[in-house]
Amino acid sequence: MIRKMKKSDLNEILEIERLCFDDAWSKKDYEYELYDNPYAQLWVMVEDDRIVGYYDLWITFEQAEIANIAVLPDCQHRGLGQQLMKHLEMKAMENGCETIGLEVRVSNVQAIRLYENQGFSVINTKPGYYRHAGKYEDAYRMMKGI
Numbered sequence: 470m471i472r473k474m475k476k477s478d479l480n481e482i483l484e485i486e487r488l489c490f491d492d493a494w495s496k497k498d499y500e501y502e503l504y505d506n507p508y509a510q511l512w513v514m515v516e517d518d519r520i521v522g523y524y525d526l527w528i529t530f531e532q533a534e535i536a537n538i539a540v541l542p543d544c545q546h547r548g549l550g551q552q553l554m555k556h557l558e559m560k561a562m563e564n565g566c567e568t569i570g571l572e573v574r575v576s577n578v579q580a581i582r583l584y585e586n587q588g589f590s591v592i593n594t595k596p597g598y599y600r601h602a603g604k605y606e607d608a609y610r611m612m613k614g615i
C-alpha cells in the first residue's frame with residue numbers, strides 16, 4: 470500500500486535514510502517538507518505495518534522534481550523502487566506536470582538504472598553538485614517527459 474507520509478512515520482523514515490544515505494536528511498528537513506514546503510508531496514510504501522520505501526516529490530506547476538526516494542535495503546531488488554516511480558509519475562500527471570526531473574550521484578548505478586528503466590535520460594552533468602564531509606561528487610541531471 471502507498472499512502473501519504475505522516476509525522477508519526479518519521480522515526481522509521483529517518484532510520485531508512487540513515488541506512489541509505491551518507492548525507493541523510495534530518496528530522497528537521499522532513500518536518501519542513503511535511504509542513505512548510507507547499508510544493509512537496511510525501512508518500513510511503515507500507516508492507517505488514519512496516520515502511521519499506523518512500524518518496525518526496527516537488528510539484529511546481531508544469532514540472533515535477535524527485536527530491537528524494539529510497540527503499541529499505543532489506544527490501545531492495547523486489548521491484549518496489551519501480552512501483553514508487555510509477556506512483557510518483559501518476560501523481561505528477563494528476564497534477565498536470567509535463568516533465569519529471571531529478572539529480573543523482575554519478576556513482577549511484579542502482580538508482581541510475583532504475584531511472585533509465587523508467588524512461589529518464591541524462592541531460593547534463595553538474596560538477597561537484599554533492600558535497601558531504603569535505604568530498605565533492607558530480608550529479609547527473611535526468612529528465613523524463615510525461
Ligand SMILES: CC(C)(COP(=O)(O)OP(=O)(O)OC[C@H]1O[C@@H](n2cnc3c(N)ncnc32)[C@H](O)[C@@H]1OP(=O)(O)O)[C@@H](O)C(=O)NCCC(=O)NCCS
Pocket residue numbers: 489490537538539540541544545546547548549550551552572573574577579580582583586
Ligand atoms: C534506487 C533504489 C530506490 C531502487 O530501489 P529497488 O526497490 O531496489 O528498485 P527495483 O527493485 O524496482 O529495481 C532494482 C533492480 O531489481 C530488479 N528487480 C525488480 N524486481 C525483482 C525481483 N522480483 N527479483 C529480482 N530482481 C528484481 C530490477 O529489475 C532492477 O534490476 P537492475 O538494477 O539490474 O535493472 C534503491 O536502490 C535505494 O533506495 N537506494 C538508496 C537510496 C538512493 O540511492 N536513492 C536515490 C537517490 S537519487
